[in-house]
Amino acid sequence: MGTLGLDMERGLFLGIDFGTTNSVVSVYNFSEGEAQTIPIDGSNIFPTAIQFESDPEDENKLSRIFGVQAKEAAIIYPLSTILSIKRYLGSEQKLTVSVDDKEFQFTPEQIAGEILGYLKQKADEYAQEELGISGEFSGCVITVPANSTDKQKKMTKDAAVLAGFDPENIYLRLEPAASAISYAVNEESSKKVLVYDFGGGTFDACVLEIKVEEAGEPTISIVSTYGDNDLGGNDIDKIIMDIVYEEFKKLTGEEIDLFDEDADDGVSKRQKKVALVRLQQAATQAKERLSQTKSTKVTLAPLIQEPRIVNINMEITREQFLTHKRVNTLGDSQEAYEKFRDKSVSDLIDETLNCVNRCLEAGGLKESDINEIFLVGGSSSIIYAGEKITERFGKEPFKSRISPALSISQGAAYYCNMIMMPTVRGPVVQERTIHPLGLEIAGRRFMEIVPAGVDIPKDGLTVDAPEPLMTNFDNVTSMAIVAYENTVPSTSDKAINVSRDGMKRLAGTSLRGIPSGPRGQEKVKVSFHVGQDNMLRVLAKSLSTDGVVTELAVDELYT
Numbered sequence: 001m002g003t004l005g006l007d008m009e010r011g012l013f014l015g016i017d018f019g020t021t022n023s024v025v026s027v028y029n030f031s032e033g034e035a036q037t038i039p040i041d042g043s044n045i046f047p048t049a050i051q052f053e054s055d056p057e058d059e060n061k062l063s064r065i066f067g068v069q070a071k072e073a074a075i076i077y078p079l080s081t082i083l084s085i086k087r088y089l090g091s092e093q094k095l096t097v098s099v100d101d102k103e104f105q106f107t108p109e110q111i112a113g114e115i116l117g118y119l120k121q122k123a124d125e126y127a128q129e130e131l132g133i134s135g136e137f138s139g140c141v142i143t144v145p146a147n148s149t150d151k152q153k154k155m156t157k158d159a160a161v162l163a164g165f166d167p168e169n170i171y172l173r174l175e176p177a178a179s180a181i182s183y184a185v186n187e188e189s190s191k192k193v194l195v196y197d198f199g200g201g202t203f204d205a206c207v208l209e210i211k212v213e214e215a216g217e218p219t220i221s222i223v224s225t226y227g228d229n230d231l232g233g234n235d236i237d238k239i240i241m242d243i244v245y246e247e248f249k250k251l252t253g254e255e256i257d258l259f260d261e262d263a264d265d266g267v268s269k270r271q272k273k274v275a276l277v278r279l280q281q282a283a284t285q286a287k288e289r290l291s292q293t294k295s296t297k298v299t300l301a302p303l304i305q306e307p308r309i310v311n312i313n314m315e316i317t318r319e320q321f322l323t324h325k326r327v328n329t330l331g332d333s334q335e336a337y338e339k340f341r342d343k344s345v346s347d348l349i350d351e352t353l354n355c356v357n358r359c360l361e362a363g364g365l366k367e368s369d370i371n372e373i374f375l376v377g378g379s380s381s382i383i384y385a386g387e388k389i390t391e392r393f394g395k396e397p398f399k400s401r402i403s404p405a406l407s408i409s410q411g412a413a414y415y416c417n418m419i420m421m422p423t424v425r426g427p428v429v430q431e432r433t434i435h436p437l438g439l440e441i442a443g444r445r446f447m448e449i450v451p452a453g454v455d456i457p458k459d460g461l462t463v464d465a466p467e468p469l470m471t472n473f474d475n476v477t478s479m480a481i482v483a484y485e486n487t488v489p490s491t492s493d494k495a496i497n498v499s500r501d502g503m504k505r506l507a508g509t510s511l512r513g514i515p516s517g518p519r520g521q522e523k524v525k526v527s528f529h530v531g532q533d534n535m536l537r538v539l540a541k542s543l544s545t546d547g548v549v550t551e552l553a554v555d556e557l558y559t
Contacts, residue, residue: 011169013420014038014123014137015412017178018116018156020086020201020232021284021378023048024409025123027131028417035182035413037406040067040122045405047071050115051081052097052104062099066118075281078273084234085111087201089159090152109155113162116142120163139169141415143178143408145202146225153535171419175199176206177222177429178411179376183398184210184218185414191371192223196356196389196397197408199377201232203352205359207370221430224363226355230336233287233379236345240283240290240316242326244298247314256304259331266307275303276331290321291382322346322384349385353392362435362487373397375404431456436486437506437528437536439465442472446484446496446503449528460531468523468543475516479524481540482508511540 015026015035022045029036040046051070055061065073074081079098088095088108095106124136140160144153153172160170176195183193190211197204204227211219248258258276261269282298289296300312325344329337340348360366373389375381375397381404390396415429437450450463469479483506484498496503514522522544529537 011138011166011420012127012133012135013139013141013169013416014120015178015409015414015416016116016119016140016142017175017409017412018086018112018142019048019199020084020234021048022046022200022405023115023119024406025119026406026409026413027123027127027137028413028420029131030417034185035410035417037409038123038126040119040126043068046119047083048085048115049074049081049083050085050111050118051077052099053077053080054100059100062104064114064118066115071281074277075274078277079270081277082106082111084201085115087234089155090148109159110162112156112159116159116163116165120165138166139171139416139419140165141171141173141178141412141419143175143412144172145197145199145229146174146176146204146206146227148229169419171415173412173415173429174206174222174225175408176204176225176376177208177220177431178409178415179374179407180206180208180210180220181411181414181429182407183372183374184220187218188212192365192369193372193374193398194356194359194370194393195374195376196352196380196385197227197376198352198379198382198385199232200234200379201229203228203231203355205352205356207359207363207365217428219428219430221432222434223365224359224434226359226362228351228355230339231348231351231355233377235340235348236287236379236382237280237283238330238332238340239324239326239343239345239348240286240321241279241330242328243316243320243324244279244283244300244312244314245328245330247312248303248310251310251312256310258304259329267304268306271304271306278303286316287321287382288378290316290318291379294318318383345382346384349382349388352385353388356392358487367393374407376407378405380404433461433530437530438484438486439469439526440480440482440484440498441469444498446486446498448486449526450530456530460529462527462529465526465528468525469540470520470524471514471517471522472519474519476522477514477516478510478512479514479540480508480510481526481538483528483536483538506536507538509538509540511542514542515544 017024024045026035026037037044046067049070051065051073052062055063070081082095085108095111097104120137127133142156142160144156157170161167176197179195180193187210193208193210195206206225207223209221209223256265256267257263258272261272278300282300286296286298295315295317298314298316302309303312304310322345325342326340370393373393386397433450433452433454436448436452438446438448441447449465485504485506487502487504525541525543527539
């Protein structure tokens with residue numbers, strides 16, 4: 001790979017699977033003709049964690065620890081460690097860390113930028129020292145869940161800029177499509193593939209069509225997708241935490257509440273935070289073991305030491321793992337808790353299959369239309385998930401030589417290959433619109449503007465409304481612009497009401513400053529622009545000489 005720098009047309013790009021729990025980075029190895037995962041700190045899988053401590057040379061500055069060391073440090077220093085930052089992307093919540101009794105605040109994109117910057121630094125060092133590549137990674141392809149919001153995507157891009165990547169060379173691609181590329185590179189026949197992506201923080205079901213021409217490279221296109229941004233492996237961890245916490249309550253007679261820092265129960269705030277970090281890490285480890293074995297031991301000796309020593313030493317069986325129904329809030333908001341209250345691991349896996357159902361319905365597909373199932377994400381390795389998929393589709397999931405945990409990152413590296421060397425042949429991902437998109441018009445009717453299944457060019461797809469909107473009343477000076485997605489289209493429907501099942505309101509705004517006049521005199525042109533990252537922009541423009549313009553950035557698309 002020493003000559004790689006001489007061949008590249010766009011600079012060196014890094015493929016990044018930035019995960020809730022773990023992250024993976026890969027590069028396309030031109031000498032081998034395949035994607036290669038880059039080990040960070042000696043491991044292919046890097047915990048998405050950061051811990052802060054005082055800078056020994058300046059007490060007003062902070063130094064950082066990343067990855068495994070940060071994850072382990074969380075047990076001792078829970079107040080200065082941040083885990084699962086991806087779940088905060090898209091929110092305005094500030095994150096507070098406490099170091100030596102001093103508090104520091106960060107935005108989610110700042111923390112994500114710190115972690116991405118460390119991944120970039122280590123990847124740069126590996127490429128130079130182990131692969132003989134001069135220079136550094138100037139660009140990247142970061143994968144995002146298929147149902148990411150516009151705000152989540154923007155904050156992810158902002159984090160990549162803070163990490164040191166060139167703003168013009170940051171690309172976002174959907175996780176299911178990236179994982180399918182790693183599958184499709186060796187595919188020799190056309191087929192439809194269901195990607196079952198059960199990650200740490202999200203679940204995505206996505207059907208992709210792979211077409212293999214006799215003399216060409218595979219072409220991959222998205223047929224349909226459906227997911228849940230608030231359902232992931234972390235929620236399975238919470239159910240195991242619930243099992244252990246029930247044992248803790250039994251041992252303490254329910255006199256100690258680890259989740260109430262202000263309770264007068266003899267346990268300090270710091271000890272509670274330490275106990276909860278240890279409890280969470282023990283639950284994650286137990287989940288990983290129970291994904292493959294029939295039982296596992298959970299030992300936390302001691303879990304707390306004041307006002308008395310409490311030791312946890314218990315056996316959790318796979319049956320208990322699958323059937324225990326959660327009963328404790330475990331520090332979640334009431335809204336988040338209600339979603340998982342009385343739910344078991346088997347219930348959550350059944351919910352992923354409900355998402356699969358919606359994905360098939362959205363694509364007008366039956367189980368028999370699916371030729372292959374591809375498992376992605378760490379939680380997809382749970383045996384029960386594989387059994388339910390096999391039962392549902394009458395076939396076992398595809399046995400890939402690539403670990404489900406690495407496939408997304410390696411698929412992103414193939415994307416990097418397409419960007420770095422556009423003249424080099426390889427799998428082609430053809431982004432398409434998934435569902436019809438349009439506007440609400442008079443009578444609460446849906447006016448379709450962008451049909452489903454339209455190819456999205458590299459510079460994006462722009463479609464004008466078939467006719468201009470007109471003012472419905474005399475002397476109005478504003479017009480509501482409301483975008484909808486028809487997630488369950490039907491060819492039999494001629495006039496669709498936006499309140500119908502399957503119609504999803506994406507976002508709305510108002511075009512203000514329209515010149516006052518008689519009803520129908522003022523006309524407004526509306527255009528929809530869909531980018532290859534599946535982010536939607538709606539542009540509305542008054543056609544009068546004093547025309548005004550508004551632009552609507554839709555916060556959610558294809559969920």
